[in-house]
Amino acid sequence: MSTQFGSRVRELRTKQKMLLRQLASKLDVDTSIISKIERGDRQLKKEQIPLLATILQADKVELETLWLADQLMQLVKDEPTADEALKSVSKKIKKTK
Amino acid sequence: MSTQFGSRVRELRTKQKMLLRQLASKLDVDTSIISKIERGDRQLKKEQIPLLATILQADKVELETLWLADQLMQLVKDEPTADEALKSVSKKIKKTK
DNA sequence: TTTGTCTTGACGGATACTGGCAAATATATC
DNA sequence: GATATATTTGCCAGTATCCGTCAAGACAAA
Numbered sequence: 001m002s003t004q005f006g007s008r009v010r011e012l013r014t015k016q017k018m019l020l021r022q023l024a025s026k027l028d029v030d031t032s033i034i035s036k037i038e039r040g041d042r043q044l045k046k047e048q049i050p051l052l053a054t055i056l057q058a059d060k061v062e063l064e065t066l067w068l069a070d071q072l073m074q075l076v077k078d079e080p081t082a083d084e085a086l087k088s089v090s091k092k093i094k095k096t097k
Numbered sequence: 098m099s100t101q102f103g104s105r106v107r108e109l110r111t112k113q114k115m116l117l118r119q120l121a122s123k124l125d126v127d128t129s130i131i132s133k134i135e136r137g138d139r140q141l142k143k144e145q146i147p148l149l150a151t152i153l154q155a156d157k158v159e160l161e162t163l164w165l166a167d168q169l170m171q172l173v174k175d176e177p178t179a180d181e182a183l184k185s186v187s188k189k190i191k192k193t194k
Numbered sequence: 195t196t197t198g199t200c201t202t203g204a205c206g207g208a209t210a211c212t213g214g215c216a217a218a219t220a221t222a223t224c
Numbered sequence: 225g226a227t228a229t230a231t232t233t234g235c236c237a238g239t240a241t242c243c244g245t246c247a248a249g250a251c252a253a254a
Contacts, residue, residue: 004185019198019199019200020199020200020201021198021199021200029243029244029245030244030245030246031199031200031201032200032201032202032244032245032246033243033244033245035200035201035202036201036202039201041201041202042242042243043242045243061177061178064176064177064178065178065181065182065185068172068173068176068178068179068182069182069185069186069189071172072169072172072173072182072183072186073186073189075165075168075169075172076165076169076186076190077190079161079165080158080161081158081161081162081165082165082190083187083190083191084162085162085165085166085169086169086183086186086187086190087187088101088162088166089166089169089170089173089183090180090183090184090187092166092170093173093174093179093180093183094180116229116230116231117230117231117232118229118230118231126212126213126214127213127214127215128230128231128232129213129214129215129231129232129233130212130213130214132230132231132232132233133232133233136232138232138233139211139212140211142212
């Protein structure tokens with residue numbers, strides 16, 4: 001249930017002695033949402049990552065990468081052909097670059 | 098807009114001189130849906146892949162892999178950190194195996 | 195117990211997805 | 225060309241899913 005993204009957010013937040021309530025307020029959402037995001041029950045909307053990075057004084061690219069990895073993981077977990085599919089996509093991505 | 102999965106399905110279907118209408122009938126859906134799936138406008142439901150493979154006398158695992166790759170591609174396309182995220186997931190997958 | 199933080203479940207609204215239909219377009223056959 | 229068949233496209237209603245809020249519960253510190 002836990003996510004790389006959520007764990008990292010919690011790590012960043014607590015390191016700054018910031019409360020859920022405070023982070024939620026700055027993101028303009030209810031406290032419960034942040035709680036769920038940090039525990040991996042919900043996904044943060046992609047568009048909110050930049051603001052979150054600013055609030056936490058964190059690296060935006062790092063958070064975006066973790067967020068994307070979580071989305072991918074959710075898709076391939078329990079998929080027997082996950083490895084091959086991932087490789088195929090990696091290859092295709094590089095070609096278009 | 099086109100997908101690996103859809104292109105492969107069309108290839109398999111036409112190779113057998115099967116009409117959209119016929120394939121749709123066997124899958125018990127409207128013709129237009131199959132048309133859209135083959136052209137990449139829609140996704141086939143994962144649960145339907147085994148039946149489709151049987152109808153087309155195709156390799157189920159191959160179709161599942163293509164299908165999964167399409168889902169991943171949709172997620173990472175236009176993502177600057179796609180490559181790193183993909184690698185991260187690959188690594189994590191292998192550990193749990 | 196009281197206070198403050200965090201967690202959890204349920205709810206309504208918004209959004210996205212699904213299959214079906216019908217019209218439009220394409221392709222073939224004459 | 226005309227006709228018949230095959231495919232594509234746009235739109236609709238029903239459904240599922242996601243999102244944020246609220247309220248209640250769990251937990252810890254004093």
